[in-house]
Amino acid sequence: MFTILLKIPSSGPGKSLLAIQWHSENRGDTYSHDLSELNFVLLLASNTMLLSTILPVALSLGVGAQQVAYTEKGSGITVQAFSNANLVFGIALPPEPTTDFIGVVVGKGSGYVGISLNGPMTQNSLLLATWPNGKALMSSFRKTSSYGSPPVANGPFTVVPIANGTYTNTTHFVSTFICKNCILADGTTFGSADTTNAIGWAFSTAAPKTKASASTAFSKHQSQGNYQADLTTARTADYAKWAAYAPNATMLTGKRGEAFKG
Structure with missing residues (x-):
């Protein structure tokens, strides 16, 4: 049924x-x-x-009507975003194609948000999971071709947090960051010159099994889907100004999975 x-x-x-x-x-x-x-x-x-x-x-x-302009209040950064009752995910792109983008992830509660940068997660798309660990925010890149907890992905990509847009409170968590070298030419992400592309998302109310570990296993999420991202609208002349906020962040651990806080 x-x-x-x-x-x-x-x-x-x-x-x-x-x-x-x-x-x-x-x-x-x-x-x-x-x-x-x-x-x-x-x-x-x-x-x-x-x-x-x-x-x-x-x-x-x-x-x-799936994509809306969303301004993260702490940083003042405006992204083109998908939004529902449990999460927000949005991106801002520079005027000319590069391999980087600014991302904003907002999640309700203390579970996790997963983002696929090229449609369904089981097509070896580059995935980014985000979850709170106390006052810190954790992130981890993953890839998989099957259902289940995806393994850690290795590559040139990394998350550089923007401190004034990254925090947790009693109701939700917010991660604002530069995703460096995250737009790849191997089909695992949207392309640098794409005008539209499917972005996948997943949400779970359950926290990862080991919240302090960037290589933690994940339980199955409760909801998932895709939306059609308008990447042309995501391009903004304010990108360089917003990207300059990133060096103010405090990095707590290293590259493939990061913990960070403002």
Whole structure:
């Protein structure tokens, strides 16, 4: 049986658009997308023809409204972002293509947020997981071609935190950073000259098994999905000014997985 849920949350770390979620009991997977304002539940039998007819119509209601401008209050940095009741992920790009971007991750509670820089996580896309460990923020790059806790990825990519936009409190955590050498030419991320690309996301209320370790294992997330990022809109003349905030951060550990705090 498939369940399709369309619901607009009343609150969250960012201004939420409508969440559409469908669940396959056979696979145990949950997919979510943010759409336009609507609120109802559809229960569908496992009839692929019915699902394939209704779902594209539902998705078409608000596909253009998935990305919004989001300003992180501490740093004043504005990114083009995906937002729902549990997380925000946004990016800012320089006017000309490079291998870097500025990212903002906001997560509700004390679990983790996972981001795939090129669509679904199981296509060996470059993944970035972020979670709180006390007052510090942890990050870890991963790659995988299968379901389960993804292994640590090695490469030139690294996270350089922006201190005035990185913090935790009793309700959520915020990570603002430069992702250096994170835009690759091997198909594991969006391309440096791309105008649009699918970005994947995942959210879990459960913390990683060993919060203080950048190589920790992760339990299965409760929700996941993809959104179509408008990378042209993400380009901004303010990029160099915002990137200059990064040296103010305090790095606590080394490269492939970082712990940092403002």
